[in-house]
Amino acid sequence: MEFTSCFPVWDVLTPSQQRRLSAAVQERNIPKGTVIHRGSLDCTGLLLVRSGQLRAYILSDEGREITIYRLIEMDACLFSASCVMRNVQFDVSVEAEKETRVWVIPSDLYQALSEESAAVANYTNALMSSRFSEVMWLMEQIMWKSFDRRLADFLLRESALEGTDTLSITHERIANHLGSAREVVTRMLRYFQDGGLVKLSRGCVELSDPKGLRTLCEG
Amino acid sequence: MEFTSCFPVWDVLTPSQQRRLSAAVQERNIPKGTVIHRGSLDCTGLLLVRSGQLRAYILSDEGREITIYRLIEMDACLFSASCVMRNVQFDVSVEAEKETRVWVIPSDLYQALSEESAAVANYTNALMSSRFSEVMWLMEQIMWKSFDRRLADFLLRESALEGTDTLSITHERIANHLGSAREVVTRMLRYFQDGGLVKLSRGCVELSDPKGLRTLCEG
Numbered sequence: 001m002e003f004t005s006c007f008p009v010w011d012v013l014t015p016s017q018q019r020r021l022s023a024a025v026q027e028r029n030i031p032k033g034t035v036i037h038r039g040s041l042d043c044t045g046l047l048l049v050r051s052g053q054l055r056a057y058i059l060s061d062e063g064r065e066i067t068i069y070r071l072i073e074m075d076a077c078l079f080s081a082s083c084v085m086r087n088v089q090f091d092v093s094v095e096a097e098k099e100t101r102v103w104v105i106p107s108d109l110y111q112a113l114s115e116e117s118a119a120v121a122n123y124t125n126a127l128m129s130s131r132f133s134e135v136m137w138l139m140e141q142i143m144w145k146s147f148d149r150r151l152a153d154f155l156l157r158e159s160a161l162e163g164t165d166t167l168s169i170t171h172e173r174i175a176n177h178l179g180s181a182r183e184v185v186t187r188m189l190r191y192f193q194d195g196g197l198v199k200l201s202r203g204c205v206e207l208s209d210p211k212g213l214r215t216l217c218e219g
Numbered sequence: 220m221e222f223t224s225c226f227p228v229w230d231v232l233t234p235s236q237q238r239r240l241s242a243a244v245q246e247r248n249i250p251k252g253t254v255i256h257r258g259s260l261d262c263t264g265l266l267l268v269r270s271g272q273l274r275a276y277i278l279s280d281e282g283r284e285i286t287i288y289r290l291i292e293m294d295a296c297l298f299s300a301s302c303v304m305r306n307v308q309f310d311v312s313v314e315a316e317k318e319t320r321v322w323v324i325p326s327d328l329y330q331a332l333s334e335e336s337a338a339v340a341n342y343t344n345a346l347m348s349s350r351f352s353e354v355m356w357l358m359e360q361i362m363w364k365s366f367d368r369r370l371a372d373f374l375l376r377e378s379a380l381e382g383t384d385t386l387s388i389t390h391e392r393i394a395n396h397l398g399s400a401r402e403v404v405t406r407m408l409r410y411f412q413d414g415g416l417v418k419l420s421r422g423c424v425e426l427s428d429p430k431g432l433r434t435l436c437e438g
Contacts, residue, residue: 039370040286058359061363064362064363066253066362086341086348087345087346087349088348089352089355089426090351099424114340115341116337116338117337118340121341121344122305124340125305125343125344126306128351129305129306129307132306132307132347132350132354135320135354135355135358136277137309138358139277139285139357139358139361142361143279143283143285143398144279144281179363185353
């Protein structure tokens with residue numbers, strides 16, 4: 001898998017732009033658990049995920065987290081280059097949820113290309129619209145869905161992402177995804193277990209009734 | 220006030236682009252209370268506010284509302300042109316909160332200009348980043364601020380926007396801004412009144428202690 005065939009606007013760049021990009025792009029390996037980007041503290045650049053999985057989240061002053069979106073193969077992480085984007089006034093952190101390989105396009109080069117090329121700028125637009133849509137979806141969930149439905153939805157998505165009904169995940173971790181507290185998650189999971197929806201064991205949540213979870217979720 | 224001096228990227232357009240834009244842009248008067256854009260139902264175009272005030276909000280299936288941002292003089296409303304934007308998968312409604320004059324750039328022309336001109340595409344980026352930042356701010360508020368602090372913050376912002384400490388606004392209307400229910404707003408306002416922070420009368424909220432509200436808000 002080559003960078004040139006994975007970067008969606010490669011073909012519309014001029015030969016000179018392609019040369020500059022080829023010379024600057026770096027491939028990086030990110031061990032699982034690494035926080036690769038911390039809000040405005042660093043300006044990593046545009047990341048294109050070659051393999052693995054990244055999680056973008058925000059942090060409260062008190063250290064609470066909420067996941068705003070996940071990035072998998074072929075997704076691009078825009079906000080790790082937010083230092084060069086006008087008007088971005090919020091901090092997103094990014095960590096590797098799995099062993100991840102990324103291509104890094106340095107921020108200053110990405111900015112230069114955006115200014116030269118309408119296609120690159122429109123690619124940025126499309127990326128931002130996608131992320132914006134995910135955040136709006138999340139906000140609607142938070143505003144208008146009860147916590148049991150959000151949790152059911154999270155378990156189903158996680159199961160689809162991992163390709164298994166048995167999730168290796170702690171209650172603490174789920175709380176961090178959903179912007180909630182561990183105790184709240186534990187209580188709701190036990191309630192789910194009483195209803196036969198899940199089976200709990202140490203560090204594990206098994207979806208014993210995915211259909212039931214779906215029904216709850218669509219409520 | 221001319222459109223050409225208010226549209227931020229006018230000067231970087233080619234003479235031919237300027238001609239097309241001049242021929243297509245329309246000035247429109249929007250009476251107070253008019254819903255000018257309803258999610259994906261219509262594709263109004265890019266709106267540039269000449270005077271007045273617009274409110275962008277989302278609607279739940281049950282008809283609940285939450286204000287996501289306001290647009291005043293010289294602000295541009297991007298999501299009223301969302302039909303031509305790739306990957307925008309959410310519906311924003313826009314209504315005039317005051318008698319408002321806007322310039323409308325038709326969606327198809329705006330899209331054509333974005334594809335031709337990196338400057339226009341980057342202007343779109345800057346607009347989207349601004350709105351994205353406002354939505355992220357709002358999400359942090361919803362996630363991590365208690366309702367009393369959100370309400371105090373809303374009253375202070377509203378007072379700054381209107382240039383007065385006496386707001387003509389119903390509890391219902393405040394609830395729609397904050398994504399809450401009228402009863403919840405009424406209860407909290409009475410609690411504020413008991414603490415000497417506001418004075419309530421029919422259709423009116425007077426900020427009798429803005430400093431106290433600010434202290435609460437910064438909590």
